[in-house]
Every structure is written in structure tokens, then in C-alpha cells.
Amino acid sequence: MNASPRRKELTRLAAQLFVQEGFDRTTVRMLAQEMGIKSGSLFHHFKDKQEILAAVIEEGTQNALSIAKAALNTCDADPESRLHAMARAHLETLFADRNAHVVALFEWRRLDPAARAHLGHLRDAYEALWVTVINEALAAGIIHGDRFLVSKFILGALNWTVRWYDPTGQRTPDDLADELVAMIMSR
Amino acid sequence: MNASPRRKELTRLAAQLFVQEGFDRTTVRMLAQEMGIKSGSLFHHFKDKQEILAAVIEEGTQNALSIAKAALNTCDADPESRLHAMARAHLETLFADRNAHVVALFEWRRLDPAARAHLGHLRDAYEALWVTVINEALAAGIIHGDRFLVSKFILGALNWTVRWYDPTGQRTPDDLADELVAMIMSR
């Protein structure tokens, strides 16, 4: 289907409901009500409920990808700056598009195989950026350890923030990123 | 309700299905079939579907608590040994009772308020062990940073392992624990 502005707005609302209730418990009637239309009208915009889920996740992942690329293009070239930039970019998009990313992280299994394959490639492209930056940091000796485990630990710590971080508190996402990088860097 | 051995076995089967399908998509008919009984008979053992979820999570959390306590009681008294012991214990229970813990981590929101309050206290008791150990490690200067953030990052990295760790691979849970502790310790 197309990418009309209306559809984009509906996708944003769907993401919010999916986070609030979970994908399975969000009914097409709830989605329609939130969008100010009747449930039947929803199927004019999306062919089925699955497609709404895929649209939400695609939107979020695309944003993550472009934000991370932009961050790497504007930061300093040294491995430490690039590591900082990726961590900051990750948390920036995680909380700017929080709903979409929570859905991507916790409702991934509800995607049908076709959508999962398509979106899987998108996610791989994003993770490839991380692999590069972490390899550089390891080569430069500013962090140590098994490259696979280090990647998983860092991304785990970052992704888990959506479960406890309070954006209305005093800490900014950048604070979190800096603290995490400081924690794992050898001194 | 009671804690008969039969009920314990049914709880184990339920945990497996909840992980495979998610709580919402697991129907009482599926549960019953897996247990080798008819759907109506299920309500002889559990008063409703909610209670099955609560039983699964309670089982997992109790195990985590006793394993962690045992680990702290048998390890050396220095902060580094205790940190190691907690990380190892966490991953040990995470993969010994993998199904129960995955349910606890990702289906927590499906608990009704009463069960959430009760199980919340259990979980708090477990997290209190972590707080103690991390405070000791900070005081001893073997790790650095904000105590709140450090806790969250460590637990995030550990909990996220259920999303990627392959128990049939070469790495043991203890390997993961050691690598994580090494990564965050100042050298």
C-alpha cells in the first residue's frame, strides 16, 4: 500500500495502542476508535491487522537507521567518538520513536514470515553499523572482550532502558549513553 | 490453591506454551491438550487462566531467589567474588528455568493487579540482593558510576541474553557472566 500522510498518522496512533495494550489485545475496533473512524473503514487503509504491525515496525527501524547514519557522518573519526555517537543515536531514536521501537522489540514474533523477512533485512542493516563501530573500538583497544558478546551486552543494556527509563526525570538519553560508554571503557 | 506435584507439572507445561505462543495467543484448549486433558478439566486445577500465569511466574521467581541466596552464601566474601556469584546465579536460573523467566520478563503486564502486587514483592526481594552486591562493588572501587544506572545496565545486559543466547552452542552461562563482569570492571 501507499505511504499517504493519513496512513502515517494512523500508524503512529496504532503504535501507541500496541504499546499500551500489546498487539494481541489491541482490537481493530480499538484502533478505529482511536483513529476516529469505524472499524470497517480501517481496512481501506490497511489490508489486515498484520499490515498495521509491519507498518509500525518499518517506520521505527527506518528512522533508527537514518539517525544512526547521520550521527556517524557528523561525529569525529576516532573510535571513541564513534562509539559515543552510536550509543547516543540509539537512545535518541529509542525515545523519539519510543512506541514504534517498543513494538519492534517486543511484538516482533507476531509478524508473519513474509514481513519478518523483509523487516529482518532492515534490522540487519542497522546492526551492521554497530558491528563496524564495535570492531573499530576493539581494534583501537578502548574496549576489550569477545566481539560477539560485547555487542550483545551493549545492545541489551541499551534496549532494556525502555523498561525503566523515565523521560520526565532528570537524566537525558545522552546521559545514559555517556554513562554506559564510560562503564565499559578501560581506563 | 495448593501446590500438588500434578499442578507443578502443569505449570511447567504452561510456561513452555506461554513462551512458544505468548500468553494471549495460548488458549485454554491448547493448554489442556498439551496437558493431556480436556479444556474443562483445566479449571479443576486453576481457577482461571490468570492464575496459571501467576503460578508460572511465582515458580520462576522463587527459584531465582533461592539460587541467588545459595550462591551468596557459598562464595568468597570479597566484593568481586560476590559480584561474580550474582551474575553467574542470575544466568544459571535464567536458563535452568528459562520458560518461566521469559514469561516473567515479557508477560508481566498480563498479570492482574492483585497478582502483580504479590509477585512484585517477590521480585523486589530478589533485586534487593543485587542492590547490596552492587553497592559493595562500588564501595570497593572495582566498578564505577551511578549506582542506579549501573544496576539497570547490568541487569539489562543479563536479561537480554534470553533473546540471543543459544544453550546448544559452545559458551556456558558462566562464560557469559565472567565476560560481562570483566567488561565492566576497571583494570
Added chain:
DNA sequence: TCTATAACCAAGCAAGCGCTAGTGTGAGTG
């Protein structure tokens, strides 16, 4: 003014849901 099209609606279908009611049944107990 005519027409194409996007957007919407009321109504409802078939399937599946959690759960209940009422009824055996076989093992243990007095």
C-alpha cells in the same frame, strides 16, 4: 456540471474465546 476516487459507515458473519454446569469414575476411608 459531471465523474472519478478516496474515505467512510452500519451491519453482520464465521470462528474462536474463557469459562460454567452438570455428570461420571475409580481409588481411598469409615
Added chain:
DNA sequence: CACTCACACTAGCGCTTGCTTGGTTATAGA
């Protein structure tokens, strides 16, 4: 023997689900 009780069964109620249908309205270009 009579009785209880844990456990399982059949049958289906009342409701919700995702999705479809057939038809109406708003808007904009020719």
C-alpha cells in the same frame, strides 16, 4: 458396604474477534 473426594468428561453459553459486505458521502479535476 456406603461414602467422600480428586479428577476428568461432555456440552455449550455468552461474548469478542478479525474481517467482509454493500452502499453512502466528500472532494477535486475536467
